[in-house]
Amino acid sequence: MYILEDKYIQHVSPEVFEEYLSSVTNCRSLLEQLEHSLTFYSDAKIKNTKEIYKDKIKQYLSEIKSSDGFSVFLILFNYQFINSQNEVVIPEVIELIPVVNPTNIAKCPWDAVIMQIYQNDIEKRFAKDPLTTPNPQRISDIDDYKNVLMLDPEIAAIIRTFTNQQKNPRTREMYDLFGYYCFLKELNKDFDYRIIKKGGQGFPANEEEIKSIQNEIIMYFKEYYEKIESQIDGALYEPPLVVNDWNRMIGEVTLFHNELINFKNNHLKDLINYDKDEIDRLLLEIKNFLIKSENLDWKIYPKVSDINGIDGGSGLIKKIISKGGMKKIGGMYNLKVKDWLVENALKEELQFQQPKSESGIEDLDFPF
Numbered sequence: 001m002y003i004l005e006d007k008y009i010q011h012v013s014p015e016v017f018e019e020y021l022s023s024v025t026n027c028r029s030l031l032e033q034l035e036h037s038l039t040f041y042s043d044a045k046i047k048n049t050k051e052i053y054k055d056k057i058k059q060y061l062s063e064i065k066s067s068d069g070f071s072v073f074l075i076l077f078n079y080q081f082i083n084s085q086n087e088v089v090i091p092e093v094i095e096l097i098p099v100v101n102p103t104n105i106a107k108c109p110w111d112a113v114i115m116q117i118y119q120n121d122i123e124k125r126f127a128k129d130p131l132t133t134p135n136p137q138r139i140s141d142i143d144d145y146k147n148v149l150m151l152d153p154e155i156a157a158i159i160r161t162f163t164n165q166q167k168n169p170r171t172r173e174m175y176d177l178f179g180y181y182c183f184l185k186e187l188n189k190d191f192d193y194r195i196i197k198k199g200g201q202g203f204p205a206n207e208e209e210i211k212s213i214q215n216e217i218i219m220y221f222k223e224y225y226e227k228i229e230s231q232i233d234g235a236l237y238e239p240p241l242v243v244n245d246w247n248r249m250i251g252e253v254t255l256f257h258n259e260l261i262n263f264k265n266n267h268l269k270d271l272i273n274y275d276k277d278e279i280d281r282l283l284l285e286i287k288n289f290l291i292k293s294e295n296l297d298w299k300i301y302p303k304v305s306d307i308n309g310i311d312g313g314s315g316l317i318k319k320i321i322s323k324g325g326m327k328k329i330g331g332m333y334n335l336k337v338k339d340w341l342v343e344n345a346l347k348e349e350l351q352f353q354q355p356k357s358e359s360g361i362e363d364l365d366f367p368f
Helices: 014-043 047-066 068-077 093-099 120-127 153-163 169-186 207-231 246-292 313-322 326-352
Strands: 113-118 145-151 194-196 202-204
Touching: 014 047, 014 068, 014 246, 047 068, 047 093, 047 246, 068 246, 093 246, 113 120, 145 153, 153 169, 153 207, 169 207, 246 313, 246 326, 313 326
Parallel strands: none
Antiparallel strands: 113 145, 194 202
């Protein structure tokens, strides 16, 4: 899942915990250096200067991504990135920054999800007008609480999986269907059930058919739930066996999160421009690689099997994967090929339209 040596971070020794904490702090320092380098990179007019800061930016991005602190941050803020093989992967920093959300709150995965019911007078105040913003007064007095409800963190993780937009869309639809069914049942309301006959015509369902549909909703939801549950690693949500001050860690990753949000608001454009320059360099590198390779046409984006056995091919594939993968870069390369072909055509046309010699003497083919 993550690059951490200790998969179950709640059980790490105090020494490793301190290393993780220091790594998060170092991520904050690297982010600050990244900001400065991006500013200098954007302002640089001299090519050599730009190259110097390009290398620094690349280094800082790589160090943040490969650090234990970055992985701990992703876990505690539950930022998950899924690749085409449906695997959770470490994102590039440039993939994370656009999606950092100021409303997200860090929490330990093994902590119960806590919900509450306030005292009657407070609940009535909130319920008085549910469509407008209530009195902004924060609930801070412990006596204002009537009940606390604690949800098992593993069950909460299953529910989050149901609503994850990166998963099978039918999974979210099944969650919504079951949720609506439960809401309507509690409110003594119901769907307008229809039976679709051959040809697409819909007819009102009778009582027996309605009962069958309701049973199917419950059956399918349970089937989805059990399959998701079987793929959840319950050990990730077990309480710690070792005492560490996780509140300190929450505080440090929250500072890093706030700084990422500030970076997003002030430097995202510079980072995108840097990444665009990097993509352009990669596309040109692919073109030059294909030109130098025998039996490959630079105008046709290659398959992995086409270049894997060629000297330098495996390194090029790694660069392509680091920038989004073969499919994503392939789409960009095909568009760039069209630009290159237009540029070549324009160059040929300009050469064909070369002006005559100013001396007034025609260019002649002499026999000597």
